[in-house]
Each structure stands twice: as structure tokens, then as C-alpha cells.
Amino acid sequence: MNRALCIAASIAIFVPTTAPAATLTGEIRDEASGSLIAARVYLRDSKGQWFFPKSADPAGKAVEYRKERGPTSAEMHTALSAHPFTIELPAGKYTLTVEKGKEYLPHEEEITIADRHVRTDVRLRRLVNMADLGWYSGDTHVHRTMAELPTAMLADDLNVAFPLTYWVTKSDTPPSQGDKNQPAVEPKVIEVAPRHIIWPLNTEYEIFTVGPKRHTLGAVFGLGHKTVLARGVPPVRPIAEQVHREGGLLDIDKHNWPWSMMLVPVMKPDLFELANNHHWRTQFAFRTFGEPIPAYMNLPTGPDGFDEKAWTEFGFQNYYALLNCGFRMMPTAGTASGVHPVPLGWGRVYVRCRDGFSLESWMRSLAEGRSFVTTGPLMQVTVNGEPALPVYRQAVETARYEFGVNVWSHFRPTRWEVLKDGKVVSGGSSRVAEKEGGQEPGSRLYLSPRTSGLAGIRVSSSTWIAVRCFETLPDGRERFAHSAPIFIDVPGKPLLPKKAEAEYLVSRVKAEIERNTGVLSEEALAEFREALAAYEAIAAKAE
Numbered sequence: 393m394n395r396a397l398c399i400a401a402s403i404a405i406f407v408p409t410t411a412p413a414a415t416l417t418g419e420i421r422d423e424a425s426g427s428l429i430a431a432r433v434y435l436r437d438s439k440g441q442w443f444f445p446k447s448a449d450p451a452g453k454a455v456e457y458r459k460e461r462g463p464t465s466a467e468m469h470t471a472l473s474a475h476p477f478t479i480e481l482p483a484g485k486y487t488l489t490v491e492k493g494k495e496y497l498p499h500e501e502e503i504t505i506a507d508r509h510v511r512t513d514v515r516l517r518r519l520v521n522m523a524d525l526g527w528y529s530g531d532t533h534v535h536r537t538m539a540e541l542p543t544a545m546l547a548d549d550l551n552v553a554f555p556l557t558y559w560v561t562k563s564d565t566p567p568s569q570g571d572k573n574q575p576a577v578e579p580k581v582i583e584v585a586p587r588h589i590i591w592p593l594n595t596e597y598e599i600f601t602v603g604p605k606r607h608t609l610g611a612v613f614g615l616g617h618k619t620v621l622a623r624g625v626p627p628v629r630p631i632a633e634q635v636h637r638e639g640g641l642l643d644i645d646k647h648n649w650p651w652s653m654m655l656v657p658v659m660k661p662d663l664f665e666l667a668n669n670h671h672w673r674t675q676f677a678f679r680t681f682g683e684p685i686p687a688y689m690n691l692p693t694g695p696d697g698f699d700e701k702a703w704t705e706f707g708f709q710n711y712y713a714l715l716n717c718g719f720r721m722m723p724t725a726g727t728a729s730g731v732h733p734v735p736l737g738w739g740r741v742y743v744r745c746r747d748g749f750s751l752e753s754w755m756r757s758l759a760e761g762r763s764f765v766t767t768g769p770l771m772q773v774t775v776n777g778e779p780a781l782p783v784y785r786q787a788v789e790t791a792r793y794e795f796g797v798n799v800w801s802h803f804r805p806t807r808w809e810v811l812k813d814g815k816v817v818s819g820g821s822s823r824v825a826e827k828e829g830g831q832e833p834g835s836r837l838y839l840s841p842r843t844s845g846l847a848g849i850r851v852s853s854s855t856w857i858a859v860r861c862f863e864t865l866p867d868g869r870e871r872f873a874h875s876a877p878i879f880i881d882v883p884g885k886p887l888l889p890k891k892a893e894a895e896y897l898v899s900r901v902k903a904e905i906e907r908n909t910g911v912l913s914e915e916a917l918a919e920f921r922e923a924l925a926a927y928e929a930i931a932a933k934a935e
Contacts, residue, residue, distance in 0.1 A: 393412045395850060396867040398842040401684045402522075403468055405902040406462045412481055412482055412483065412485035413482050413505055413506065413553050414480070414483070414505050414506065414507060414508055414509055415478060415479070415480050415509050415510070416445070416478065416479050416480075416486075416503065416505065416510045416511075416512065416515060417448060417476060417477065417478045417509070417511050417512075418445075418476065418477055418478075418488075418511060418512040418513065419468055419476045419477075419508075419513055419514065420433075420474075420490055420514045420516060421513070421514070421515055421516070421517040422515075422518065423516060423517040423518070423637050424517075424518065428474040428476075429474050429492065429516065430471070430473050430474045430492070430543065430546040430547040431471075431472055431491065431492040431496075431516065431547050431677075432469050432471055432472075432490070432492065432548055432735055433445055433469060433470045433472055433477070433488070433489070433490050433547060434468065434469050434487075434488070434489040434545045435470075435479070435487075435488055435489075436468075436486065436487050436492075437458075437481075437482075437484050437485065437486050437929075438484060438485045438486075438568065439484075441464075441865055442458075442468040443471065443479060443481060443486070444468075444470045444479070444611075445470055445477040445478060445479040445530065446454045446478055446479060446817075447473060447475045447476070447477055447478075448475065448476040448477055448478040448527050449475035449476060451475065452472070452473045452474075452475030452476075452477075452617070453471075453473040453475075453543040454470050454471070454472050454473070454477070454543075454569070455470065455473070455540040455543045455547075456469075456470050456595055457469050457470070457522065457729075457735070459472065459733035459734075460733055461732065461733050462677055462679040463552070464674070464675045464677075465672065465675045465676075465677045465733050465734055466674055467651045467672070467673060467674050467732075467733030467734055467735065468649065470546060470600065470678070471540070471543050471544045471546075471736075472481065472543075473546065473547075473549035473793075473856055474479035474544055474546070474655070476768060478641060479729050482488075482504055482505065483505050483506055483507070483773070484504075485502060485503070485505075485587070486502070486504075486505065487500065487502060488500065488501050488502075488503055488512065488761055490514050490516065490831075491548075491735075492516055492547065492548060492549055492746065493529070493548040493549035493550065493737060493740075493772065494515065494519075494529070494549075494550070494740065494766060494768070494770055495518055495519055495520055495521065495522055495549060495800075496516045496518050496519065497516065497517045497518075497519055497802060498802065499514050499515070499516055501514075506642075507664075510622075511539065516835055517800060519770070519800050519802070520770060520771060520800045522742060523551065523587055523749070525772070526561065526746070527742045527743065527744050527745075527747060527772075527783075528551040528552060528587065528745055528746050528749055528754055529549070529550050529551045529552070529737060529740045529741070529742050529743075530550070530551060530552035530553065530554070530724075530725075530737075530740060530742075530743060530745055530754065530758070531550055531552075531553055531725065531726055531727055531736060531737045531739075531740055531741075532554050532613065532615055532643055532665070532724045532725065532726045532741065533554075533556070533613065533643070533645065533668075533669055533725075533726020533727055533728050534553050534554055534555045534556060534664065534726070534727070534728075534729060534730065534736065534796055535555070535559075535728055535729060535730030535731045536553075536555060536561065536688060536729055536730040536736060537558060537574065537730070538555060538557070538574060538575075538577065538590075538592065540585040540734075541553060541584075541590060542582075542590075544729070544735075544736045545584055545588055545590070545737075546585060546588060547666075547735065547736075548735055548736050548738075549614065549737075550588070550589055550736060550737040550740065551589070551601060551749070551754075552588075552589055552590075552591075552743075552753050552754055553590050553591075553736070553737075553749070554590075554591055554594045554613075554615045555574070555579075555590065555592060555594060556594050556595065556596040556613065557574040557575075557576075557593060557594060557595075558570050558573050558574075558593075558594070558596070558620065558621070559571075559572035559573055559594055559595070559596045559598065560572075560595070560596070560597050560599070560624060560625075560663060560707040561598050561599065561600050561601065562599070562600075562601045562624075563601060563602040563603065563624060563625065564603075564624040564625075565597050565624040566621070566622065566623050566624050567597075567620055567624075568593050568620050568622075569622045569635075569827050570595075571674065572925075577592040577593055577621070578592070578662075578704065579592070579593040579805040580592075580797060581609065582807055585666045586730055587749055587916055590626055591615070591616050591751055592912065593616075593617060593618070593619075593620070593622050594613065594614060594615050594616065594617070595613065595614040595617070596611055596612075596613050596645075597611065597612050597613075597624075597625050597631070598610070598611040598645075599611075599625065599651075601625075602855055602911055602912065603913065606648075607730050607911055608650055609626070609647040609650055609651040609764075610645070610646070610649025610650050610651045611627075611644075611646070611649055612625075612628065612631075612642065612643070612645060612655055612661070613642070613645060614631065614635040614640055614641075614642060614643055614658065614727075615640055615641040615642075615643060615663075616638075616639065616640040616645075616751070616755055617634065617635045617638040617639070617640035617756075618639065618640075619634075619638060621634055621635070622634060626912060626913070626915075626916035626919065627652075627868075627913075627915050627916050627919050628655060628658060628659050628741075628919060629658055629659065629919065631746050632658070632660065632661075639755075640662055641662040641747075641755060641758070641759055642659055642660070642661035642662050642663065643661060643663035643664075643665060643724055643726070644656065644659075644661045644663070644664060644665070644721075644922075645665055645668070645669075645726070646665060646668050646669070646670070646682065646707075647664070647665075647706075647707055647710040648681065648683040648706070648710070648713065649682060650657050650682070650907070651901040651904060651906055651920075653734050653897055653904075653927075654901055654904060654920050654923040655923075656714060656719050656721070656923070656925035657719075657922065657923045657927070658919045658922055658923050661721055662721060662722060662758075662759050662770045663722055663723070663724040663758070663759075664709060664711050664714070664721040664722070664723055664724065665720060665723075665724055665725060665726050666708070666711055666723035666724070666725065666765045666871075666874055667723075667724075667725035667726075667739030667740070667741070667765040667766065667767050667874075668707065668725070668726060669726055669727050669728035669731075669732055669734070669739075669740065669905070670696065670703060670732075671700075671704070671738070671739045671767045672732065672733055672734040673682060673735060673736065673738050674733050674734070676700035676703065678696075678703075679696050679697030679698055679699070680697035684723075685698060685702065686708045686896045686899075688892040688893075688896060689705070689706065689709045691705050691706060691709075693733050699868060700870075701870060704709040704808075704872065705869075708814075708860075708874070709814065711723070711759075712811075712814030712893070713811075713814070713868045713890070713893035713894075713896060713897060714897075715814065715877055716813055716814060716887065716889050716890050717736070717889045717893065717894055717897065717927070717930045718887070718930065719760075720836055720877075720879065722758060722760070722761040722876050722877075723741065723760060723761075723763065723764075723765045723874060723876055723877075724747070724763075724765065725739040725740050725765040725766070725767075726739065726760065727739055727740075736890075738767065739765065739766070739767045740765070741758065741765045741766075742763060742764055742766065742770070743757045743762060743763045744757060744762040744763065744779065745757050745762075747760065747796075753848070756814070758759070760782045761782040761874070761876035761878075761879075762782060763875075763876045763879065764818035764873055764874060764875045764876060765871070765873070765874050766871075766873040767871040767872055768801060768802065768803075768863050768871025768872065768873065769798050769799055769800065769802075769805060769858070769861055769862075769863050769871065769872070769873040770799065770800040770873065771799050771800075772796060772797065772798040773795065773796070773797050773853075773859050773863060773875045773878070774795070774796040774797065774798075775793055775794065775795060776794050776822035777794065777796070780875070780878050781878070782876065782878065782879065783879045783880075783881060784878070784879070784880045784881070785880075786851060786881065786882045786883075786931075787883075789852060789854040789879055789882075790811070790850055790851065791849075791851055791880075792848045792849070792852070793848060793849050793857070793880070794848045794852060795810055795848070795849065795857065795859060797856060797861070797862055797875075799873070801861075801863045801869065802863070802865040803864065803865060804863065805861045805862060806863060806864040807819060807861070807862050808859070808860070808861040808862070809848070809859070809860050809861070809899070810857065810858075810859055811857065811858045811859070811860065812849060812855055812856075812857050813856065813887065813890075813907075815892075817849060818849070839872055851880050852882065852885070852888070853881075853882050853885035853886075854879075854880060854881050854882045854885055854887040855879075855880050855887055856877040856879045856880070856887070857876060857877070857878045857880065858874065858875045858876070858877045858878065859874075859875045860872060860873065860874040860875065861873050864877075870923045888933065888934065888935045889931070889933060889934040889935070890929050890935065891934040891935060892935060894927060894930050894931035894934040895931055895934075897927040897930075897931075898927045898931050899927055899928060900926065901920055901923050901924040902924060904913060905917065905924065906919045908920065
């Protein structure tokens with residue numbers, strides 16, 4: 393699309409073409425309690441034009457969000473605080489959609505505006521209260537401003553947010569000189585509301601320029617550190633050491649950034665974004681972004697690149713390769729809301745805080761792997777009838793583990809799978825015990841070994857096991873939930889790396905050494921060579 397057409401499209405979307413005919417007002421309440429609640433609101437007319445309501449209360453907040461990535465990928469909503477809303481509209485037919493995170497069922501209705509005041513009272517039904525069960529949601533890749541973040545968090549019922557207030561895109565540049573920084577913040581927890589908090593000091597290195605040359609390396613995040621990070625990258629090890637010394641966590645962002653596989657042996661990151669900032673509520677867009685999908689993964693690509701399902705599976709399999717090679721990173725989720733057309737917390741990580749909710753407890757449990765990530769369904773995995781532990785140390789030669797899972801979803805899950813070392817060992821799509829609602833949106837679904845076929849698994853050597861499930865939308869797109877890996881350690885019987893996976897990691901770093909020679913310093917290249925040596929040693933033991 394040329395520039396003139398882009399401008400015309402923007403005008404068609406945002407500028408009303410006729411004078412207002414009447415006022416629409418409304419309230420959004422929790423169905424059970426009757427209390428006013430914050431929520432995310434979409435309002436669109438029959439011609440595709442978007443409208444953005446305001447708060448009807450002087451004390452209220454209304455945060456508009458307008459982001460596009462091409463003609464089919466648009467995110468146009470208003471995050472409203474827990475107050476009535478209002479908007480003047482031209483005559484016509486409108487679709488009002490109201491959503492609130494993952495734990496409430498969405499509401500949609502058709503509204504006709506003529507020449508008189510129209511009122512709507514929206515009641516949102518909660519599917520489950522995960523916080524009451526000890527699970528708290530977070531988004532570890534946030535680009536919203538500090539002014540709008542509290543309203544957006546409450547509208548999507550997000551418990552923990554890590555805004556990347558320091559953001560560097562040039563090599564060798566310390567975060568204090570970052571070109572996309574937010575105003576300086578004090579390193580202390582900000583309580584937005586009970587059980588909703590922000591840690592405001594976090595850093596993204598997203599390197600697109602080395603010296604005067606455009607040269608992409610990729611992104612890595614420091615989350616929860618206590619002071620402004622001291623230096624630029626590369627090399628990366630000093631930054632990793634500072635983040636970990638200050639009790640923070642390292643997140644490698646997307647797996648297919650050019651330098652991502654180098655970061656793993658060198659920085660020893662804690663987190664892998666299994667639900668990342670290319671998973672959107674709207675249509676998938678980045679079909680040719682970054683590294684190509686390796687042949688051994690056997691994933692479909694077309695003339696336009698890979699689709700959303702292939703992108704998701706690419707991330708899964710890259711993660712499984714790292715786990716099989718001994719790198720125990722835990723899954724996380726981040727949206728880059730503020731940059732991309734995606735709501736805050738659309739992909740989110742839920743963490744089970746075993747000793748009460750606080751930032752320290754949440755981060756510690758996230759690093760341990762008491763978690764799952766989701767773009768849609770909600771889940772709880774059990775082992776032998778109890779909440780899953782991150783690690784089981786097996787004292788006998790062979791043991792049996794019974795896996796079960798509770799699943800709550802807006803749409804009936806179409807398939808679920810149990811993975812062992814990254815391979816599906818059990819799964820299905822039918823035998824689901826439905827507690828209420830049948831196949832209608834809002835079903836509460838329960839899966840267990842007895843009713844769904846999540847069978848017991850015998851273990852006689854070290855392994856890891858995870859559970860994932862998928863729901864299919866009416867348009868055929870899939871949303872997923874994926875548990876953290878559950879490690880089972882058997883003394884004297886280590887998990888052996890897979891040959892194709894190890895060779896893939898070796899090839900990624902070899903290609904990067906060649907691409908970066910003559911561009912990066914010798915100190916930076918030494919880290920790539922260190923990573924290559926680590927992967928080659930692993931490949932030598934592969935089966």
C-alpha cells in the first residue's frame with residue numbers, strides 16, 4: 393500500500409464523517425458482585441470505523457490505544473477505569489465488545505444509534521479467579537507509559553507489570569543514554585491496587601546499530617534489577633552479572649533474534665518468552681521475521697513465510713531444544729504492548745506464589761518454574777493429585793507419575809498434549825468432562841487422568857515433562873496454554889541431548905560468528921566463540 397493510500401485508510405478509521413446523533417452511555421459491572429469494574433472496550437460501526445468512549449466520571453480514566461501493522465492487524469480499544477462511560481455517536485449500527493483479561497468472559501452486543509440517548513449495562517461473568525487459587529498474572533515485556541499503565545493493568549486484570557523504562561537500540565550505549573527511555577523512576581514497588589503491582593526499573597537492550605552501521609543483534613531484558621545498568625552491550629556478560637547480582641531476572645525475548653542462541657550459554661538467562669510479542673489478539677503479521685525455521689522441525693512455510701501456527705511451534709521446538717541440551721530456562725510471556733497492536737497482558741504468564749503475593753515471591757516462583765503461559769486458556773497442572781513441583785528427584789530406578797490438568801477457557805479446548813523431552817506422549821481432543829456450559833463460550837472444562845486420557849508416565853531416566861492445550865476460535869486461529877517444564881532427575885541417568893537439536897544450535901552460532909566478524913569487537917566475538925564451544929561439547933554427547 394502506498395503512502396497516500398495509508399493516509400486515506402487512517403482517515404477512514406479515525407475521523408467521524410457525520411455529526412453526532414445521540415449519546416451512548418454505559419456501565420461495566422461484575423455479574424456476581426454488581427460492582428463497577430475496569431475493562432477494555434472496542435466500539436466499531438458497520439463501516440469499520442473505530443470510536444473511543446470517555447469516562448463519564450471526572451475521577452475516571454480512559455486510555456485510548458491505536459496501533460496498526462498493516463490492513464488486517466489493528467488494535468483499537470479504550471481501557472476504561474471502574475466508572476461509567478460515555479460517547480457521542482453518529483446515527484448507525486455499532487458493535488460493542490468488552491473484555492477483561494483471561495478470567496472474564498467477553499461481552500459483545502449490537503447497538504443502534506438513532507436520535508435519542510442510548511444506555512447499555514454490561515455484566516461480565518468471571519470464569520475463574522486465579523488469584524484466589526494462588527496464581528498471579530504478569531507481562532514481562534511492556535512498553536506502556538507509566539501514566540497509562542495503571543489503567544491498562546486494571547482493565548485487563550494484570551497482577552504484575554515490568555515496563556521497560558530503559559531502552560537501548562545502539563551498541564556500546566549505556567542505558568542512561570538510551571534513545572527510547574522513559575523518565576527516570578525510583579526503584580520501588582508501585583501498588584496500583586490490591587494484588588496489582590508495577591516494578592518500574594527494567595531495561596531492554598534491542599540492538600539494531602553497531603557503531604555507524606545498521607546491524608541487528610537482537611533483544612534481551614533485565615527485569616527487576618535495583619540500579620540503572622552500568623554499560624552497553626556487547627559484550628553481554630557484565631550486564632548479566634549485574635542483573636543477577638541485584639536479584640533480577642534475564643529474559644532473552646524472541647528465540648529467533650540473530651544473537652539469541654549465543655546469549656543462552658553466556659548470559660545464563662532465566663526466562664524464555666514462549667508467548668511472545670508476535671502473538672496478538674488481531675491477525676498475525678511478521679511472517680518472515682528473523683531466523684528461518686530449521687528443516688528438522690518439519691514446519692510448513694509458504695511463499696509469504698510462516699503462519700501463526702508455525703511461528704508458535706517454532707518457538708516451542710526451539711525452547712525444547714534448549715531444555716534437552718540442559719539449559720533450564722523457565723517460560724514467560726510478553727506483549728510489547730505500547731509498540732505492537734496487542735493489549736497489555738494478551739500473552740501472559742501465571743505464577744503460583746506458594747508463600748503469598750509479593751514482588752519477591754512472584755519473581756522467585758517465576759524463576760523456579762511454578763508457572764504457565766497463555767494466550768487464551770487457563771490451566772493448573774497436577775502430579776499425583778497435587779500441584780506440580782518444578783523438580784522431582786527420583787530415588788528409585790523407575791517411577792510412575794500421574795498427570796492431570798484443570799483447564800478453563802472461553803472456547804472448548806480442541807486438543808491437549810503431554811510432552812516428554814519435547815515429544816508428545818499423550819494427548820487427545822474429545823474425552824473432556826464439562827462441568828458447566830457445554831461447548832458454548834464460557835465453558836468451565838476439567839481434564840484429568842481418569843476423564844481425559846492424561847495417562848500416567850513411567851520414568852527411568854532424567855527427563856522433563858510439560859502439558860499444553862489449545863483452543864480454536866471460530867475463524868480457525870488457535871490460542872494456547874503451556875506449563876513450565878517439570879524436571880525429573882534420576883541419579884546417574886542424565887537426559888541426553890538430541891543430535892538434530894544440538895546441531896541446530898551449533899549452526900546458529902557459527903552463522904553469527906561469520907556474520908559478525910569484522911563488525912563486532914574481539915571481546916564481543918569471544919562470547920560467540922564461547923557459546924559455540926558450549927554447544928559443540930553438547931553436540932558431541934548427543935544421541
